[in-house]
Amino acid sequence: MIQFLVDNPLFVILLCLGLGYLFGKINLGKFPNNATLGTLYAAIIMNIIITSNGGHYAGDSVAVMKNLFFALFTFVLGYEAGPVFKNSVKASGISSSLKLVGLSLFYCACVLGCAFALCKIFGFSPAKASGFLAGSQTQSTILNGESDVVAYAITYILATIGLITFVQEGAPAITKVHLTKSVAEKIGSTLKGGKSKAAEALKVNVQIRAYRIDASSSYINKTISELTCEYKGRLHIEEVYRHDKIIGVNPELAVQYSDIIIVAGRIKDIDRFNKNGLTEITDEKYLDLEITKVDVVIAAEKVDNLLDKFADYGIIINRVRRNGRKISMPGEFIEEDVLTVTGKTKSIEECIENIGFIKTIGEDSDLPVLLLSIALAIALGLIKIPGLGFSLGTSCCSLIIGMIIGCSFEAFPIAGQMSGGARWMLKSLGLNLFIAATALERPLSLDGILNFDNVYIVISGIISVFIPAALAVAFGFFILKLSAADLYGGICGCATSTTALNSLTEKTKSTIFTVGYAPAFVTSNICLTLVGTLLLSML
Numbered sequence: 315m316i317q318f319l320v321d322n323p324l325f326v327i328l329l330c331l332g333l334g335y336l337f338g339k340i341n342l343g344k345f346p347n348n349a350t351l352g353t354l355y356a357a358i359i360m361n362i363i364i365t366s367n368g369g370h371y372a373g374d375s376v377a378v379m380k381n382l383f384f385a386l387f388t389f390v391l392g393y394e395a396g397p398v399f400k401n402s403v404k405a406s407g408i409s410s411s412l413k414l415v416g417l418s419l420f421y422c423a424c425v426l427g428c429a430f431a432l433c434k435i436f437g438f439s440p441a442k443a444s445g446f447l448a449g450s451q452t453q454s455t456i457l458n459g460e461s462d463v464v465a466y467a468i469t470y471i472l473a474t475i476g477l478i479t480f481v482q483e484g485a486p487a488i489t490k491v492h493l494t495k496s497v498a499e500k501i502g503s504t505l506k507g508g509k510s511k512a513a514e515a516l517k518v519n520v521q522i523r524a525y526r527i528d529a530s531s532s533y534i535n536k537t538i539s540e541l542t543c544e545y546k547g548r549l550h551i552e553e554v555y556r557h558d559k560i561i562g563v564n565p566e567l568a569v570q571y572s573d574i575i576i577v578a579g580r581i582k583d584i585d586r587f588n589k590n591g592l593t594e595i596t597d598e599k600y601l602d603l604e605i606t607k608v609d610v611v612i613a614a615e616k617v618d619n620l621l622d623k624f625a626d627y628g629i630i631i632n633r634v635r636r637n638g639r640k641i642s643m644p645g646e647f648i649e650e651d652v653l654t655v656t657g658k659t660k661s662i663e664e665c666i667e668n669i670g671f672i673k674t675i676g677e678d679s680d681l682p683v684l685l686l687s688i689a690l691a692i693a694l695g696l697i698k699i700p701g702l703g704f705s706l707g708t709s710c711c712s713l714i715i716g717m718i719i720g721c722s723f724e725a726f727p728i729a730g731q732m733s734g735g736a737r738w739m740l741k742s743l744g745l746n747l748f749i750a751a752t753a754l755e756r757p758l759s760l761d762g763i764l765n766f767d768n769v770y771i772v773i774s775g776i777i778s779v780f781i782p783a784a785l786a787v788a789f790g791f792f793i794l795k796l797s798a799a800d801l802y803g804g805i806c807g808c809a810t811s812t813t814a815l816n817s818l819t820e821k822t823k824s825t826i827f828t829v830g831y832a833p834a835f836v837t838s839n840i841c842l843t844l845v846g847t848l849l850l851s852m853l
Contacts, residue, residue: 316368319360327747327750327751327754331353333353333356334351334354334356334357336352350746354749356750357750358463360754364754383747384457384748385692385708386688387745388712388843389713389740392718395717396719411833414796415837416794417789417796417801417804417805418807418833418834421785421808421809422844425447426848428777428781429447429845430852430853436773436774440460441462441465442771446466446771446774447845448470449465449467449469449775450472450774450779451778451809452470453839453842455710455713455846456842456846458846463753464768468775472775472779473779476779477779477814478814480783480805481817481818482817485801485805488787488788493818494822496797499798522552523577523588523594524577524596524597525575525594525595526592526593527573527591531571535569536568536569537569538551538554539565541587549587550630552658556574574595606656608655608662609655610670611653611671612649612651616646616648620669629655631654632654679731679736683719687716687719695707695709695712713840779809786808787805799827800830801830803829807830807838815831
């Protein structure tokens with residue numbers, strides 16, 4: 315049996331992948347769990363079983379697969395990150411975006427200095443160095459063919475838990491600005507800015523909230539129409555629960571004491587609405603609405619009363635484009651106007667019937683352009699930089715080329731299209747197949763994993779999470795003068811941790827931290843990848 319596993323590495327890799335995705339579906343509460351970690355654990359266990367029975371893989375048997383998978387993963391990561399970065403700069407403004415880029419560069423410099431010092435103190439080999447650095451920053455692009463996957467597994471878990479704790483407790487302790495207060499301050503300062511780009515970005519930040527009507531509320535006996543008329547279509551009551559049963563929503567329905575109403579709208583409108591005898595309900599069953607954001611193309615020559623119709627259906631208009639240019643809300647809509655709208659999927663489909671259609675991106679992928687771009691990235695990654703003696707590496711070049719292709723396709727959708735399904739497949743399978751192949755490439759033993767030297771890996775992982783993050787918070791708040799909300803989101807982006815960002819969103823019920831997250835996230839994806847290369851060249 316062991317010989318069969320040794321002779322068939324492709325079977326073992328796919329087995330680990332399947333077990334990893336299965337494990338990733340298990341909810342472990344606050345303990346981090348995903349398909350990548352599941353695949354890593356499965357591959358380590360398989361490797362221990364094979365090694366303990368005298369088997370091992372030859373280096374060449376998985377090397378080609380591993381490098382190809384990783385190039386696909388980093389290219390798609392860049393393809394998706396490029397437009398996000400460009401749009402974030404437009405939304406939050408050049409000045410704020412440059413500060414967040416500066417925050418990310420400072421953070422990456424701190425990570426490099428901290429990692430180098432720890433490697434020298436504890437005498438880490440290059441393999442352990444890249445492994446613990448990749449795990450402590452939850453940044454898989456730092457990994458390479460020689461990385462210690464055990465060090466990566468240990469520090470990844472520590473980093474995920476540690477960063478969530480830091481952004482929720484540590485960062486507010488340094489700035490003296492509580493998370494809830496940071497949200498309020500950001501919304502207040504943005505709304506005062508009137509027509510600033512950041513204000514426009516927040517105005518389309520649609521949220522869904524559930525409220526119970528209290529006995530003291532002046533909303534009792536008011537109709538749905540009366541409750542929402544002053545918001546001019548920017549806020550909509552999606553559903554009403556009475557005695558825990560859904561009742562039909564219509565403009566003449568009068569709400570009663572103890573009704574639970576589900577409200578969708580922009581942040582500032584919801585904040586105004588909920589200050590009148592309401593108690594917020596966080597039960598997921600009330601918030602499980604199928605909300606989508608799509609582009610709608612007007613197909614009729616002229617459309618009357620569209621705003622009123624959208625309001626009736628609870629659809630919010632985020633943006634209007636005419637002849638490719640963004641315009642303010644027009645008095646009337648004409649053929650070929652493109653409206654970016656947010657609302658329930660079914661409501662949007664019903665509302666635009668006989669008016670227009672939902673604009674969809676084709677499902678085909680431009681494979682010649684995409685594959686040639688990946689090949690170019692791999693070639694560039696092999697070229698050593700003159701005078702420095704090292705190359706940027708496949709991962710960094712794939713990331714950069716991916717960003718360029720992604721941005722160019724968004725601006726000029728002629729060549730370079732990649733469907734959503736293809737992106738998910740290449741990104742998810744690319745990373746996890748690489749993880750499995752890397753974990754199987756070199757023999758592992760249980761004694762090696764339980765080695766006392768791994769205590770130093772734990773210590774290094776903890777230090778690498780908290781020290782750079784704490785220094786970056788102080789730098790961003792006291793030197794760059796970033797707002798607390800932008801800073802907290804920015805730190806999550808610096809550490810490329812979507813998990814930490816989600817923890818802030820869940821705790822505050824606000825997505826406002828994404829404004830600071832995007833520029834820092836994209837910058838760190840590139841810089842942390844480069845940090846891994848620089849660290850190895852310094853050791």
